[in-house]
Amino acid sequence: MDAAVKEAAVARFLREYPQMEQAACDHPALLGCADVDWSQIPGCPAGVPVLLRGLLDEVAGPAALLVLENVLMNSVFHVSAVMPAVLPFLIRLAAVPDIAVRSGLVDFLVVAAELSSSVDADDERQVMLFGKDSDHPEREWCRAAFTAHASALRALLEDRTLPDGLISVDDRECLLRAVEPQGSPSRLPADRHRGP
Numbered sequence: 001m002d003a004a005v006k007e008a009a010v011a012r013f014l015r016e017y018p019q020m021e022q023a024a025c026d027h028p029a030l031l032g033c034a035d036v037d038w039s040q041i042p043g044c045p046a047g048v049p050v051l052l053r054g055l056l057d058e059v060a061g062p063a064a065l066l067v068l069e070n071v072l073m074n075s076v077f078h079v080s081a082v083m084p085a086v087l088p089f090l091i092r093l094a095a096v097p098d099i100a101v102r103s104g105l106v107d108f109l110v111v112a113a114e115l116s117s118s119v120d121a122d123d124e125r126q127v128m129l130f131g132k133d134s135d136h137p138e139r140e141w142c143r144a145a146f147t148a149h150a151s152a153l154r155a156l157l158e159d160r161t162l163p164d165g166l167i168s169v170d171d172r173e174c175l176l177r178a179v180e181p182q183g184s185p186s187r188l189p190a191d192r193h194r195g196p
Helices: 003-016 048-054 061-072 083-094 102-116 124-130 137-148 150-158 169-179
Strands: 073-075
Touching: 003 048, 003 061, 048 061, 048 083, 061 073, 061 083, 061 102, 083 102, 083 137, 083 150, 102 137, 102 169, 137 150, 137 169, 150 169
Parallel strands: none
Antiparallel strands: none
């Protein structure tokens, strides 16, 4: 999805939920959101902070998540350069017990973890599907974001308020690999990837 399409999707969200532009950004999960220079991130729509605030709104949350997923993905196999900057907020938001889109956030964190894995340069199929790591620096930036927020992600995985079944065994392992990367790159089969 190109930048113009992403900008248009954000603009549609703002037309449908104009109250989100004025919503307070003082939730602890969004601490630091106002300090990010979003305009310096290639392909980042100006409304990303509004989408993050929208995730906290019971009514606007599902629409905000859908638009944000599209903004954060360049294709079904590639995250955008915006993803690493948004990951800390997604991790903290997924830990909010009463957030309406919690299940979707957890699923999307799994997708981000899967797509952030290193690609084995000797595996032609992986390179064909995902491209070389050298051509996709956003994967390394995402891995760094997961590592920097490992304690918050581990706390989420240990949270006893999570409904049973919200995180499957495979998804839990995927998220743990994101914060404790193994020596050799691995990928799940392409049909396991969940895109927006």
